[in-house]
Amino acid sequence: MKGQVKLEFIFGVVMFAIVIFWVISQINTVYAGVGTDSRNDVLRAKGYNIMSYLAEGSGETNWESSTSPKLIGLAYDNQPYNLSENKIDKLNSNCSLLDDYNFGAYRITIQDNSDELLFCGSQSISQLRIMITRSVWIEDRYGNITVEVW
Numbered sequence: 001m002k003g004q005v006k007l008e009f010i011f012g013v014v015m016f017a018i019v020i021f022w023v024i025s026q027i028n029t030v031y032a033g034v035g036t037d038s039r040n041d042v043l044r045a046k047g048y049n050i051m052s053y054l055a056e057g058s059g060e061t062n063w064e065s066s067t068s069p070k071l072i073g074l075a076y077d078n079q080p081y082n083l084s085e086n087k088i089d090k091l092n093s094n095c096s097l098l099d100d101y102n103f104g105a106y107r108i109t110i111q112d113n114s115d116e117l118l119f120c121g122s123q124s125i126s127q128l129r130i131m132i133t134r135s136v137w138i139e140d141r142y143g144n145i146t147v148e149v150w
Contacts, residue, residue: 044132047148051134051145055080055134056080058078059071063087064084081136082136082139083138095121105124110143112141113141131146132146132148
């Protein structure tokens with residue numbers, strides 16, 4: 001009976017291979033989900049950082065009349081989420097002021113009840129996108145600011 005393989009041995013090897021392939025596929029599934037969650041967390045932190053720069057701070061003194069300001073903020077007189085329309089107009093006319101911050105791929109919009117007051121950034125072709133929206137006062141009226149990063 002030398003050289004013969006028993007049926008139980010073949011069945012055992014096949015079952016072992018199936019279990020190993022199943023475990024590997026489960027590990028790949030879990031790892032892919034963790035990677036996506038990690039990327040989302042990084043983008044969310046980046047979006048909150050951009051929101052903090054613009055909506056909570058007023059930037060350097062009279063940056064809107066400067067040719068190359070070092071710190072930009074849209075808040076009116078250091079009042080978080082109370083935005084100055086003059087600063088919004090200045091940033092809208094020169095979105096390149098945000099280039100020094102190295103935000104990466106982003107889009108920032110500010111709207112009041114009827115109009116879009118600010119649009120800076122670019123269009124996205126990426127499916128993975130984080131959007132953060134906050135309600136703000138734009139001097140004497142209600143509006144919102146939206147930051148998208150990808």
